Amino acid sequence: MTAEIGVGVLGCGRIGRIHLANITSSVPELAVRTVHDVVPEAAMSAAEEYGIPRVAGDVFEVLTAPDVDAVLICTSTDTHATLIADAAAAGRAVFCEKPIAMDLETIDAALAAVERAGVALQVGFNRRFDLPFRTIRDQVAAGAVGQVETVRITSRDPEPPPLDYVRRSGGIFMDMMIHDFDMIRYLTGSEIVEVNATGAVLVDAGFAEAGDVDTAIVTMTLANGALGVIENSRRAVYGYDQRVEVFGSEGMLSNPNAVVHPVRRTGARGSWGAPGYPGFVARYADSYVVEMKEFAAALLNGTPTPVTGADGRAPCVAGLAAGLSLGEHRPVDLTEIDPRSD
Secondary structure, three states: OOOEEEEEOOOOOEEEEEHHHHHHOOOOOEEEEEEEEHHHHHHHHHHHHOOOOOOOHHHHHOOOOOOOOOEEOOOOOOHHHHHHHHHHHOEEEEEEEEEOOOOOHHHHHHHHHHHHHHHOOEEEEEEHHOHHHHHHHHEEEEEEEEEEEEEEEEOOOOOOHHHHHHHHHHOHHHHOOOOHHHHHHHOOOOOOOEEEEEEEOOOOHHHOOOOOOEEEEEEEEOOOOOOOOOOOOOOOOOEEEEEEEEEEEEEEEOOOOOOOOOOOOEEEEEEEOEEOOOHHHHOOOOHHHHHHHHHHHHHHOOOOOOOHHHHHHHHHHHHHHHHHHHHHHOEEEHHHOOOOHO
């Protein structure tokens, strides 16, 4: 298919380069016209590596380029909301990495700007595009497990991120578990109404100094009456660990942790299998491609994006509620954070 949508990419760090690599190799519906980064060398390096014709000197140059129809926001979280609003005002469709912002007032201002401009917005919850998770969602929706009663999600990183990142990440609930809050909604088709969080520093004392925890469990109640459990850890010595189980009145659907290949060796001393993936980039490589393809399809067809602004907002409400729950050692109804959750 001939490229039809001109794209400008803001931010040429790790996630920006993932999208650049995928678009230039696997998403012909999109054509990257220009890139920009606050570190000019990063933008120039990315442009050279991926054959991007122009490096923009500032954001305004990207947003006003006549051959740019859509903008990918792959910058630091504290810039997301402003860039969404600026891109919307310029009449550009927007793809923005999660989270939109760290507080609801800022999120709502960005979403209002999108609404006023009438442009498309997709938020980067890439796990929705992972085949095993999508298969579970589709089967749950088809009634394969009957009435959903419980859902469990395990997410463990192979190693903790640098403490400098932790200090500006927004904390485990807004940085790491936010994906899992989104998965709860996505897999069950039901909203989270109450959360009860507990957490500890068990991996690195630096998390406490940063005002965060590295290990957390959140239990929750959903609007359909089901119960949910999310467990997060910043360290798993055996590799990236991502598992889901949805249990219902008619059975169970589960996704065991993926490993780099299925081959097992068995001998006199026992059985050995392949390790888990080294991190999210490798584990979710395919989902990032599908995510971009579906963003392009929504723009070309004039249909709603598969992860809307409302979908981006809801996990933030849950994350903020979990933070309050942890701090005050009590269950928190999401209406305490957002009356609209009622």
